Amino acid sequence: MKNKNIKYTFWNKKLMLVASLATAISVSSCDKDLLDTVPKTQVLTNNMWLTDNLTDQGVTGVYQNLRNGQMLYEYDTYVTLQGRDNSVLMNGTATASSGIFSSEWQNLYEGIHRANDAVYGLTNISPTEEVKKSRLLAEVKFLRAFYYYRLNQLYQGVPIYTEPIEWNKVDKPRNTEDEVWNLIVQDLTDCINETNLPNRYEATNSNFGRISKSAAYALRGKVYMYRKEWQKAIDDFQKVKDLGHTLFGNYENLFKGENEKSPEIIFSIQNIALPGYGSNYQFRFGSRSAFGSNWNTFLVHPDAVDRYQKKDGSPFNWNDYIPGYNAMDPIKREVFFLRNNLTATEIANMTKKGLDMSLYLPTSNEQRVMAAYVDRDPRLSSNVILPYSTFVGANGATDQVFTSRWPYRQEFGGVFDLRTDIVPNFYYYPRKFVYTGANPGIPNREAGAYDYIVIRYADILLLWAEALNELHKPGEAVIKANEVRTRASVQPIRLGIGEDDLRKEIRDERRRELMCEGVIYFDELRWKTLKATSFYAGNGIKEVWGRVNSPYTWGGDHLFTWPVPQLERERNTNLTQNPGWDN
Numbered sequence: 354m355k356n357k358n359i360k361y362t363f364w365n366k367k368l369m370l371v372a373s374l375a376t377a378i379s380v381s382s383c384d385k386d387l388l389d390t391v392p393k394t395q396v397l398t399n400n401m402w403l404t405d406n407l408t409d410q411g412v413t414g415v416y417q418n419l420r421n422g423q424m425l426y427e428y429d430t431y432v433t434l435q436g437r438d439n440s441v442l443m444n445g446t447a448t449a450s451s452g453i454f455s456s457e458w459q460n461l462y463e464g465i466h467r468a469n470d471a472v473y474g475l476t477n478i479s480p481t482e483e484v485k486k487s488r489l490l491a492e493v494k495f496l497r498a499f500y501y502y503r504l505n506q507l508y509q510g511v512p513i514y515t516e517p518i519e520w521n522k523v524d525k526p527r528n529t530e531d532e533v534w535n536l537i538v539q540d541l542t543d544c545i546n547e548t549n550l551p552n553r554y555e556a557t558n559s560n561f562g563r564i565s566k567s568a569a570y571a572l573r574g575k576v577y578m579y580r581k582e583w584q585k586a587i588d589d590f591q592k593v594k595d596l597g598h599t600l601f602g603n604y605e606n607l608f609k610g611e612n613e614k615s616p617e618i619i620f621s622i623q624n625i626a627l628p629g630y631g632s633n634y635q636f637r638f639g640s641r642s643a644f645g646s647n648w649n650t651f652l653v654h655p656d657a658v659d660r661y662q663k664k665d666g667s668p669f670n671w672n673d674y675i676p677g678y679n680a681m682d683p684i685k686r687e688v689f690f691l692r693n694n695l696t697a698t699e700i701a702n703m704t705k706k707g708l709d710m711s712l713y714l715p716t717s718n719e720q721r722v723m724a725a726y727v728d729r730d731p732r733l734s735s736n737v738i739l740p741y742s743t744f745v746g747a748n749g750a751t752d753q754v755f756t757s758r759w760p761y762r763q764e765f766g767g768v769f770d771l772r773t774d775i776v777p778n779f780y781y782y783p784r785k786f787v788y789t790g791a792n793p794g795i796p797n798r799e800a801g802a803y804d805y806i807v808i809r810y811a812d813i814l815l816l817w818a819e820a821l822n823e824l825h826k827p828g829e830a831v832i833k834a835n836e837v838r839t840r841a842s843v844q845p846i847r848l849g850i851g852e853d854d855l856r857k858e859i860r861d862e863r864r865r866e867l868m869c870e871g872v873i874y875f876d877e878l879r880w881k882t883l884k885a886t887s888f889y890a891g892n893g894i895k896e897v898w899g900r901v902n903s904p905y906t907w908g909g910d911h912l913f914t915w916p917v918p919q920l921e922r923e924r925n926t927n928l929t930q931n932p933g934w935d936n
Contacts, residue, residue: 448934570596
């Protein structure tokens with residue numbers, strides 16, 4: 354086992370690594386090969402929890418594991434976002450040996466190992482006074498529940514370990530999906546019943562970021578959604594509301610750092626602007642601020658853009674703005690996205706590409722396509738940098754306004770086009786979570802200070818609406834969904850809508866509201882809609898007009914459940930494989 358010599362504490366009201374702890378944390382921050390079969394002795398060392406200070410550091414180590422592999426937005430590349438390159442899950446090449454499956458398994462079990470170690474240490478060793486100890490025990494039980502929750506979402510039945518793991522005795526078979534849900538519910542119920550666990554933390558409290566009862570109610574309600582125990586979910590969501598969580602007033606500003614402690618935030622992973630401990634949303638989304646490269650790992654899928662309705666609640670349809678658009682070959686639609694006043698050379702290049710330049714409007718082409726984005730759900734422009742919209746980035750040390758135009762040109766006459774590292778193609782780019790201006794106050798492009806939002810109140814409201822609809826209470830469901838839409842300044846869903854139509858509307862509302870937050874992929878798995886949403890014929894990584902640059906391939910219905918990693922089955926021969934993944 355590697356001794357990582359680390360120490361955990363709170364600083365600047367954020368969870369962060371700051372110094373060294375020699376042997377103490379070696380018990381709970383082992384080599385990530387969690388199920389390593391190299392013979393080892395009992396993992397737990399009684400030295401870990403001997404003082405109150407060591408107890409604090411050990412518990413914070415359980416929190417810190419939230420950062421391991423929890424880049425939540427990556428999950429959205431399977432639905433609302435798209436990667437610049439295709440992934441094994443999208444191109445039909447995924448096997449049980451693919452690294453994505455083993456790394457997630459190992460990261461989550463590392464968190465479980467740390468939590469089990471903390472439960473043992475707090476219960477049997479720590480001298481910490483009882484009120485604090487009981488609160489810390491509730492926190493680590495929540496975190497253990499969360500790690501198991503994520504495993505069960507993906508693998509649907511995994512081995513349950515609730516004691517410190519002996520490295521040479523990792524040989525348990527898989528528990529059933531329902532057994533894992535039962536464990537999660539029990540851990541969360543223990544949290545809720547703990548009188549010393551606060552209901553929630555206000556923004557001014559130095560403990561903001563720690564687990565509270567409202568987070569436990571929210572997560573337990575989410576578990577009940579998987580179990581289709583709709584009334585239990587509703588009861589827990591009501592508790593979240595009763596404990597003081599509300600919608601923040603402005604959708605766009607909710608995702609700014611100054612509002613990351615608003616009452617809408619129920620559970621978030623804490624970040625600070627130091628290398629290794631900050632958010633990399635901004636870098637991966639192409640933060641066009643102080644760093645120059647404008648790297649875009651993740652792009653916005655055109656389907657996600659088209660899903661945003663008009664403000665009056667009616668569906669968006671390209672044919673309303675450009676007659677015949679939907680029936681055109683997607684490659685030919687590029688002509689509608691060309692900038693005004695193309696040069697002769699640019700016109701010649703577009704003609705060579707096969708575009709019908711008779712459809713081009715030399716002095717109003719931009720205005721025609723821009724009209725399709727006007728009077729839309731305001732969350733669209735908050736979340737996405739749209740064609741011919743502006744973005745405030747950096748020109749050296751100075752704020753600079755850029756405009757997303759096609760084809761891209763270098764700066765001329767004080768006019769700046771939005772530049773990315775993939776300028777030969779024209780994509781929709783994320784705006785949500787992206788820093789603006791020349792001085793975002795961070796020392797490193799992969800060390801942003803924005804917290805990772807895991808659960809917020811709008812998510813809960815829409816789950817609440819879903820549960821009510823499944824209980825055949827569409828009228829009440831509409832009221833909950835409309836709270837979210839009203840905040841977004843979109844026409845409310847009409848009363849009297851049928852349950853089937855409302856189910857579809859609620860699901861689309863989640864796709865719009867929670868875009869880029871790493872939530873929707875799990876919804877698609879739970880609803881069994883992933884194939885229809887993302888793998889229909891002709892879909893893939895698309896430019897704004899729908900040209901597919903890399904197609905998606907549905908590998909089979911087994912994609913609704915992740916495989917037990919082949920590496921783990923070799924280490925533990927008692928692990929069975931999920932159907933369809935034997936290879």
